[in-house]
Amino acid sequence: MSHDSPAVPEVTARLVFASGEWTEARARVIERSARWRRSSALMQLGLWLLAPIVFFIPPHLPWVLVVLVVGGMRAMSRFREHRTLVSLHGSCPKCGTDQDFRETGRMKRPHLVHCANCRWELRADVPLSGPAS
Ligand SMILES: [Zn+2]
Structure with a gap:
C-alpha cells in the first residue's frame, strides 16, 4: 500500500465499542x-x-x-485529510479477535472501523501525536 511507511512511529490507541467497552490498540498516524x-x-x-x-x-x-x-x-x-491512518492493530472489545483493521487512509471524526469477525462498528481513538508543521 502506498501509505505504508515504516518511518511513522506506532502510538497507543483505543478501540471503543458503543457500550463503552474498550481495548488498547496500536496505530500509526501521519499528522498532515x-x-x-x-x-x-x-x-x-x-x-x-x-x-x-x-x-x-x-x-x-x-x-x-x-x-x-x-x-x-x-x-x-x-x-x-488532517490525519492519515497508516495502520491500526488491536483486538475487538466485543469479541476479542486480534486483527489488522483495513479502514486506513483519511481519519474521520470519529473514525469508525469494523471488526472482521463480529462485524460490529468500533470507534478508533488515536491521541494527537504533536502539532503538524
Ligand atoms: Zn469483534
Whole structure:
C-alpha cells in the first residue's frame, strides 16, 4: 500500500465499542500540515487537465463532467485529510479477535472501523501525536 511507511512511529490507541467497552490498540498516524493538504489537493485537481482530452470521446460532455467531479471530490478529500491512518492493530472489545483493521487512509471524526469477525462498528481513538508543521 502506498501509505505504508515504516518511518511513522506506532502510538497507543483505543478501540471503543458503543457500550463503552474498550481495548488498547496500536496505530500509526501521519499528522498532515496545511501545506501538505493544499499541495496534495492541487495535485488532485490536476485531473482536470484531462477534461479537454476526454471531451473527444463520445458522448463528449458526460466524460468531462465525470473528470471534473472526480477531480473535485479527490481534491476536497485531500484538503480535509488532517490525519492519515497508516495502520491500526488491536483486538475487538466485543469479541476479542486480534486483527489488522483495513479502514486506513483519511481519519474521520470519529473514525469508525469494523471488526472482521463480529462485524460490529468500533470507534478508533488515536491521541494527537504533536502539532503538524
Ligand atoms: Zn469483534
